[in-house]
Amino acid sequence: MFKRQFIPDKNLLNPKFDGYKLSPTNEKECVTRTSLPNGSDLRMNKFMANHRLGFRDLQARVRLNHLAYGFPTSTNKQQQGVAFYVDLEFQLMSVIYNKETNETHLQPIVQLIQPLGNLPNYSEPSATLPSDPYSPSLISLNSELLLASNGAGYIELVHIRSGTVIASTRYDGDGSEGISPVPCVLLDAQLVGNKIVMMAYSRVASKNTQFNISTLEMSADSNNNNTNDLITTLNIQRGLEVPTYCAIIENGERFILGSESPYEKFTSASTCDDNDAIITDASTPGATTITKTPKSSYSWTQDNTDITVQFILSPNTPKSAISCQFNNTHLSLIVRDDQNEISYPFRKLWSLVKADDCTWTLESDGTLTLFLNKQDQHTRWPHIFDIDDGVMETLDPAKLAEITERLEKFTGNDANNNPTVQNPVATDMDEDIDDKGEPIRFAIYDRLGQCIEEIYSGGCEWLCKAFDCEKEQEQRQGEQIPSICVKVDVDGQIYKFLKEEQGERNNLQTKHINTFDAFGFVQASKRDSRFIYYDPKFKFIVIIESSRNAYIYYHHDDKRSIETQKLVDLTRGEDVNVVGCQLLLDNVLVVLTETQVITIQI
Incomplete structure (x- = not known):
């Protein structure tokens, strides 16, 4: 289920590429403006x-x-x-x-x-x-x-x-x-x-x-x-973010989400007891049954350097039923056989671990134990995963009393019976807005929301997708899946999702189909990149700023050392924003600002 499938085709790389050369744009000939x-x-x-x-x-x-x-x-x-x-x-x-x-x-x-x-101004909403x-x-x-x-x-x-x-x-x-x-x-x-x-x-x-x-x-x-x-x-x-890639495939039977962080299936448990979970019956649309499941599927404890996570499986569970992989930021654990089903597909951990020092063991009584080695030693983890799933650390009474005593000086009163002043950082955690450069991952779901397959990019970062006209072109050619552009080294590499027959279902594989030379480097140098799209025929790729310019980078398949770059001043210094863009017909770029529609002959 967990795969590294983004494999570059060396024949599509251009190691001799030297850069882009700016070419002047005659706006009178190729740019028209229509006021709203x-x-x-x-x-x-x-x-x-x-x-x-x-x-x-x-x-x-x-x-x-x-x-x-x-x-x-x-x-x-x-x-x-x-x-x-x-x-x-x-x-x-x-x-x-x-x-x-x-x-x-x-x-x-x-x-x-x-x-x-x-809401009316006299109300006080939550x-x-x-x-x-x-x-x-x-x-x-x-x-x-x-x-x-x-x-x-x-x-x-x-x-x-x-x-x-x-x-x-x-x-x-x-x-x-x-x-x-x-x-x-x-x-x-x-x-x-x-x-x-x-x-x-x-x-x-x-x-x-x-x-x-x-x-x-x-x-x-x-x-x-x-x-x-x-x-x-x-x-x-x-999940924690809006997916950068979303596609409906196989006539609505499957769906793909591409994002940096994982998603969890939401199931309303309002009609169940605390120990119940709602399981959808796939054989009867709309039907649900209530199945008793434990509140937590694992227990865990930690010391200064290591974390131990234990799952209780059925006795004599074979090792072949377990797929467990570690990297510095994520854990992937899948257990599948007739008596066990555990799924933690590429879940981000609360902090960093030393992947090479992490391991797992399986005992004959069904106890599956994961050993995680912390990178930042002497730091206590509040929970295992980046998104808290409510599983508290298992502590013996003596250890719990020791931690409670150490925390009293932060949560109790001082000698004058005044509340202890805390650093705001300890009580207020904002979203991590500087967390950039996470690798993109793609999860495939069925109609019931079950994750049936994952494709990990192997460290590639998301760049962009094609203009929406690709969808119309593909419908004429039969059902296909929109392509993507990811950053690999300095390049922008284009990959296509392809179906591969395996047994009773179609798995997805990726194929490297083209490359925008050095575009990963170019994109990283732009501080303002509101819209990034490429031509489905791979003739060009464009970066559009939020309030000024459109940068057009051309591409040819003959592996030339210099490519052409053009710049179009969209707003001409006016205090307006660019709010949309699409590719119409062949090589006609349409840009929507707050006051104009601008067409550009590429």
Whole structure:
């Protein structure tokens, strides 16, 4: 299940590459600008005023592409490109570019459900209430249908040509948020028969920033007027970040999430006792059974240098049923046989360990013991994993009394019976905003949310994905999975996910298919990189800043030592933000700012 599959193809590397040479851009010939209609600009500060957001939440909002790709119609497919955005009045707008005339037209399509606003000012909501709205998000399903979320929890299916909403529903989250509908953002969607399978993210009702990644199924039947019957939650994954890569594959039977940190399946246990867990019965859709399971699947203890973790398995469990691997930051433990099933797929540890000194043993009575050697000795771990799963350290009474006595000077009163003053660092932990450079990992889930496979990049860092037009191109060629670009050394290497027949199921493998020379080095040198995308035909890759320039880096397959770089000044010094970009037709880049639509002939 745990694999290192990112293997570079040496034939696609260019060790003789020397760099990029800046080439002047004649903006009069290749750049056109179209102002947004009066009174409908996209100055996003209206959305963000007076909201305090965690770093991961703010990061996801900044990365949101407000310009959605539109599938070309059967007529004028090579001459007319379409994209969509939503203005601040929640009017769905189309951007229609004509390549023959080099003109851009903006047309309204339909009015989306407009939120009434935030909570009334006389209320005092809980600090965990995820009431901050998101910006609208859009995903094209085909040339006729568009899925739209207004950012405040309502999801609508729009028929583009007629300009009508043919289905509307609401997202209710996991039921614990204390608000309904729950603000959400669409990640991916796919039309499967008369159903729409989609993935969306929302904030968890928690003081710490966490996200629910929900897989939903919505009816596309325009005759169904009952909004409660339109949408079904298939599963929810919970994690610390919004995935940088999300794909629905195999007609909605499997899903891929790419992220730096892992996700855990969320299961509501509100109807169970403390020792119960809800297990979904795969044979009967929607049915659940309650199965008795222990509160914790392991116990652990520690000293100054080592941590000992124990799992109790069935007697005479074979070693072949156990897959256990360590690295300095993560643990991967899978136990699979007829009597045991333990799954900790690539879980991040609370702190660093010395992977070479970690080991595990299995005794005949079924006791599985992991020995972790700390890198930072004399530091006590509060829990095993980065995300606290509630399993407390096992301590003997004498050890517990010793620790309690040592902590009294920090938690008790001083000689004058005044509370001891603590350093704020000891009581207030912010999100780690400087934790950069984590390797990307990909997890494959089934419809029930079970992680059935993982692909670890072997230390590669995430760079970007292709423009959304890749999805439309792949649908014409049969069902495939969007490619990715990861940083390997100084290069940006493109990998494709491929199916490999093994037994009764298809496993995924990765194949190195192209390379953007030295792009990993180039990207690292940019302090402002709001959008990064590459052409699905690998002719160029682009970095777009949040408020100024677009950098275009060209690529050829002849392994030349010098490639061309172009720069386009998008905002010309105006105090506006870039909020979206898409590739339309062939080599036509469309950039959306808060006041203009800019088309660039690449």
